[in-house]
Amino acid sequence: MSARQTALITGASAGIGTEFAKLFARDHHDLVLVARDRRRLTELAESLRREHGVTVSVIAKDLSVPGAAQEIAAELQTAGIAIDILVNNAGVGGHGPFVQQDAAAQVAMIQLNVVTLAHLCRLLLPGMVQRGRGGILNVASTAAFQPGPLMAVYYATKAFVLSLSEALANELTGTGVRVCALCPGSTNTEFQQRASIGRMWPFGAGMMSAARVAEAGYDGLRSGKRVVIPGAMNNLLALVVRLVPGSVSGQVVRTLQERRNRR
Numbered sequence: 001m002s003a004r005q006t007a008l009i010t011g012a013s014a015g016i017g018t019e020f021a022k023l024f025a026r027d028h029h030d031l032v033l034v035a036r037d038r039r040r041l042t043e044l045a046e047s048l049r050r051e052h053g054v055t056v057s058v059i060a061k062d063l064s065v066p067g068a069a070q071e072i073a074a075e076l077q078t079a080g081i082a083i084d085i086l087v088n089n090a091g092v093g094g095h096g097p098f099v100q101q102d103a104a105a106q107v108a109m110i111q112l113n114v115v116t117l118a119h120l121c122r123l124l125l126p127g128m129v130q131r132g133r134g135g136i137l138n139v140a141s142t143a144a145f146q147p148g149p150l151m152a153v154y155y156a157t158k159a160f161v162l163s164l165s166e167a168l169a170n171e172l173t174g175t176g177v178r179v180c181a182l183c184p185g186s187t188n189t190e191f192q193q194r195a196s197i198g199r200m201w202p203f204g205a206g207m208m209s210a211a212r213v214a215e216a217g218y219d220g221l222r223s224g225k226r227v228v229i230p231g232a233m234n235n236l237l238a239l240v241v242r243l244v245p246g247s248v249s250g251q252v253v254r255t256l257q258e259r260r261n262r263r
Contacts (some may be wrong), residue, residue, distance in 0.1 A: 005134075006055075008032040008076075008083045008124070010063060010116075011090030013040035015189030016139065019214035020087050021048060030055040032081060034072060035090065036062050057081065063090050064112040069119035083124045084131075085221075088117040088138045088161075093154040106153050113157035118164060125168075125177065132176040137221045138165045142185045142234050146241040149254035158183075162227070169226040181227050182217035184208065185234035 007024045011017035013035035021031055025048040033041045038060035045056040059075055061068050076083065091113045094101055121136055128134030141155075144162035148155025165181035172179060188207045213230050220228035229235045 004028060004030060005084035006030040006032065006081060007085035007087060008034065008072075008120075009087040009089060010034045010120070011139075012044065013037045016184070016187065016210045016214050016217075017087075017089040018044060019211045020089060020137075020218065022211075023214060023218045024085070024087075025052040025054050025056070028052065028054060029085070032057045032059060032076070032083065034059045034061055034063070036060060063116045064092070064108040066111060066115070069116050069123055072120065073123040082127055082131075084128065084133065085135045085137070086120060086124050088120060088136070090116075091139060091157075093151060095151055097150060098152045101153070109153055110157060113154070114160050117161060121164070121168065125172075128177045129172070129175050134176070135178040135180070135221050136165070136168065137180050137182060137217055139217070140165065140181045140183045142183050142229065142238055144181075144183055145238045166226060178221060178224055180217065180221040180225055182213070182220065183227060183229045183234075183238065184213040184216075185229075185231060185237070187213050 007020075007029045009017055009020050009024070009031065012021050012031075012033035014037075017035065021033060021044060024031060031045075031048065031054060033045055033056060035041055038058065041058040041060060045058050048054060048056050057079065059072055061072060063069075092109050094105055094109060098106075117138060121138075125134075125136070128136075138161050140161040141158040143151070143155040144158040146155070162181045162183065165179050169179040186207045187210055189210050208231055216228050216230035229238050
């Protein structure tokens, strides 16, 4: 991918998203940073402009609201910004029995993790295909490989992200557009706090840094990988769960979740 292309990164105000922004800016890509927190985005944008001399635009948007993707596309069109690389990093989780979780929060999770992600892909892909270059990096999770009792909706949304990404990668073969699904395991970000998970095992054990996860995804997209699972243990676990029935892997997940709650 040549320099001075433009990358749009969602969830860029913290964690893996911020690390993605640093990597793309380091390699002289212009940026569009998207998240809810305008203050944090503006501070990051100023830092990246100063350090790397790139153009950085900020769009403060709640991606869990229906129509957010269309609004972003309209702002890009008005500003005359063509997106060469889309990084769908924004996501949210939730913990607890499905029937006890707030229904509105579950719908918002699906809207953010699934609908907005897919809509942004659909809106920005045609331009990439027309130009014959570009890339999409969708952040899924190792949760995508098995059902997740007590985090049922979150696991299901990440399974969608992985499946969509692999299908698009196949469809776009020969177009010059790459699609990669990044499937990290436990990562030291704000996600655990927002999902009411905390830092307890298994999520608190063996956490990877956000910088390391972002670098794995960034390198994977550039090298044309379709799925990237950072970390040897995460790769092993993803392989194992593919070899056992979903009823078995789902029970294992539930046991780990319940054990964590007792601590």
